[in-house]
Amino acid sequence: MTETSQQKVFFPNLDGLRFVCFFAVFAxxxxxxxxxxxxxxxxxxxxNFLFQNGDVGVNIFFVLSGFLxxxxxxxxxxxxxxxxxxxxxxxxxxxxxxxxxxxxxxxxVVFPYVKFRTFPSPAEVADLKSYLIFACNFDxxxxxSLASNALPDAAFLAALWSVAVEEQFYLVWPIVLKFxxxxxxxxxxxxxxxxxxxxxxxxxxxxxxDVAVLNFHTFSVIGDMATGGLMAYFCSKDSKVLKxxxxxxxxxxxxxxxxxxxxLLFKNEIFSTAILLVFERLILAAFFxxxxxxxxxxxxxxxxxxxxxxxxxxxxxxxGLYCLHFIAVQIAVQVIERKNIAVNSVFFAxxxxxxxxxxxxxxxxxxxxxxxxxxxxxxxxxxxxVKK
Numbered sequence: 001m002t003e004t005s006q007q008k009v010f011f012p013n014l015d016g017l018r019f020v021c022f023f024a025v026f027a028x029x030x031x032x033x034x035x036x037x038x039x040x041x042x043x044x045x046x047x048n049f050l051f052q053n054g055d056v057g058v059n060i061f062f063v064l065s066g067f068l069x070x071x072x073x074x075x076x077x078x079x080x081x082x083x084x085x086x087x088x089x090x091x092x093x094x095x096x097x098x099x100x101x102x103x104x105x106x107x108x109v110v111f112p113y114v115k116f117r118t119f120p121s122p123a124e125v126a127d128l129k130s131y132l133i134f135a136c137n138f139d140x141x142x143x144x145s146l147a148s149n150a151l152p153d154a155a156f157l158a159a160l161w162s163v164a165v166e167e168q169f170y171l172v173w174p175i176v177l178k179f180x181x182x183x184x185x186x187x188x189x190x191x192x193x194x195x196x197x198x199x200x201x202x203x204x205x206x207x208x209x210d211v212a213v214l215n216f217h218t219f220s221v222i223g224d225m226a227t228g229g230l231m232a233y234f235c236s237k238d239s240k241v242l243k244x245x246x247x248x249x250x251x252x253x254x255x256x257x258x259x260x261x262x263x264l265l266f267k268n269e270i271f272s273t274a275i276l277l278v279f280e281r282l283i284l285a286a287f288f289x290x291x292x293x294x295x296x297x298x299x300x301x302x303x304x305x306x307x308x309x310x311x312x313x314x315x316x317x318x319x320g321l322y323c324l325h326f327i328a329v330q331i332a333v334q335v336i337e338r339k340n341i342a343v344n345s346v347f348f349a350x351x352x353x354x355x356x357x358x359x360x361x362x363x364x365x366x367x368x369x370x371x372x373x374x375x376x377x378x379x380x381x382x383x384x385x386v387k388k
Contacts, residue, residue: 013295014064015315016305021057021064022321026360028054029326030353033333037343044346053267056284058162059224061322063288065166066228067235073177074185074236083178087382092170094379095319099372100163103323104131107154115153126152134168137161137216144212156326161216163323168218169225189230196223197278204274214277227285231293245293250300257302260287320364320372328359 031051038044077083108128130139140161143150151158180188199219203210214220234241263270263284271280295305306312314321332352336343343349 011068011296012306012312013304014068014292015318016308016312017060017292017295017315018064018318019311019315019321020305021060022318022325024054024057024060025322026054026325026357027051027353028057029329030356033329034336034343034352034356035349037336038346038349039344041346047346049265053264056264056267059221059281059284060288061162062166062221062224063228063231063285064292065169066225067232067289067292068228069170069173070177070229071232071236073174074182074232077177077182078236083174085174085178088174089170090382091379092167094375094382096163096167096170098375099320099323099367100134100160102367102371103156103160104128106327107131107152107157111154124153125150126154126157131157131160131164134164137164137218141209141212141216144216145207145209148208148211155330156324159323159326165216165218165221169222173225173229185233186230189226189233192226193223193230193282196220196226197282200278200281204277221281223282224285224288227282227289228292231289235293235297242293242297245290246297246299248294248298248300250302253294253298253300254302256287256290256294260291263287314361317361317364317368320367321360324363324367325356325360328356328363332356 028051031048031054035044035047035051073083073088107126108124108131112124125143126136127139127142130136136157140158143152176188177185196219199217200214203213203217203220231241233239235245267280267284271277294301305315332355335341336352343352
């Protein structure tokens, strides 16, 4: 595809938002590992309160993917009256597969070898086959059904469950949009979200299996992508929704952000009944979809993520940060446990977390520039829409 035939679209605030999503997940993982080793105190409880729901960063990633992929596909279909499935799949393969399979290699080959030579023999409980075919979210459900906090022996493999869900989404989504009438897109997205609610309604018990299905099953989380897709549909044309968000008063935007943050902080208390658990992801996704649209199109935003230059630059490396950061977390936990290091002060615990974050960034930078970038250069050759 020649450069002159490519359309150019860029949402400058999405990179910063991506890094915020990653940091929420990073803080969540640090809270469940390093900060967990702190002696009981008010500060420990406060940090747990702040970070306990950081896993919703994955929810935002899903809504973001639904928004961006749908927006680009709608624009491609609008300009070309069709969607090139071949080019789409090639782009996704070049973006996702190299790093994904590198992490799989590290988890199933390198990690067992290193652990066998340094620590007791490895005992990997994850199923390699499910990782090879991007079905590891179902294997993760199997593990979490056995124990609510179960992880693979190479714990960093657990982060790949959401990548598998996104790949399943990417496999189907362009086909659906290609062969559906744009006039029916809105009803299509609403229908998928409604299907998700029905599916979730069958898994509202207190068992480990139900909790795992609600959090990791494709049918349980696909509504996030559909919600992002619905917002992309409204933003891809001159819709009333787009006009409202574009001209929305600043104080109203602030109120929405305050509501979103409050719901995130008190998520466990708010969504404490079976019926509310059914709607939890959809409610959160609606807020996240609004934030994505507000960041991209609102004229009266109180803050745009693109103004935070460092965060926006780091947002380019978010995929690597997400896939690789738990390697640094796992190494830190192993060192603490093997060396019997006492994590007895908040300052020391946060210092360890900061070091782990820095190491994660360094690993991700190396991965991007020495490995992923070679595939990304090829990816743009198959893109109809590229960054400005």
